[in-house]
Amino acid sequence: MKIIADGMLGKITRWLRLAGEDVININDYPISPEEEDEVLLNIAEEQSRILITRDVNLYRRAVKKDIESILLEETDDIAKQLLKISESVDGDVEIDLNNSRCPVCNGKLKAKGKSFVSGKVPKNVLEKNDKFWRCEDCGKIYWQGSHWKKMTETVEKYEDLRG
Numbered sequence: 001m002k003i004i005a006d007g008m009l010g011k012i013t014r015w016l017r018l019a020g021e022d023v024i025n026i027n028d029y030p031i032s033p034e035e036e037d038e039v040l041l042n043i044a045e046e047q048s049r050i051l052i053t054r055d056v057n058l059y060r061r062a063v064k065k066d067i068e069s070i071l072l073e074e075t076d077d078i079a080k081q082l083l084k085i086s087e088s089v090d091g092d093v094e095i096d097l098n099n100s101r102c103p104v105c106n107g108k109l110k111a112k113g114k115s116f117v118s119g120k121v122p123k124n125v126l127e128k129n130d131k132f133w134r135c136e137d138c139g140k141i142y143w144q145g146s147h148w149k150k151m152t153e154t155v156e157k158y159e160d161l162r163g
């Protein structure tokens with residue numbers, strides 16, 4: 001699934017990337033706020049991307065142009081947003097680190113061993129973790145750190161909502 005998200009949806013953008021979805025966020029582009037809507041619509045149309053937004057007017061414009069679009073409600077509940085997106089595209093959003101993308105740049109993540117990340121992560125991180133992933137585009141390294149429990153809780157809530 002290829003998606004483009006408006007600038008208000010940075011958090012869900014990162015989550016969808018972790019789920020392995022190819023997601024562009026308009027904030028990835030150095031454009032003025034006045035240009036955003038037009039650029040969003042153009043990219044969605046040219047690249048056959050699903051537009052996700054909270055902006056009712058932008059959503060209506062997209063629908064008029066026959067661009068597949070999802071209008072998200074005003075909530076910071078990631079699990080509910082993931083469910084809405086899954087239901088809208090008749091598919092499941094699966095969080096799988098073996099298929100994830102970089103939450104920062106949308107590049108693909110690749111599993112790496114301790115020897116590869118040695119000297120690139122803090123020593124205590126290297127000692128406490130066995131699994132690491134590196135973005136093939138920006139080089140950022142990820143591991144199952146202290147935030148992992150909160151992420152797992154969000155994934156479990158999403159799966160419960162899915163049924």
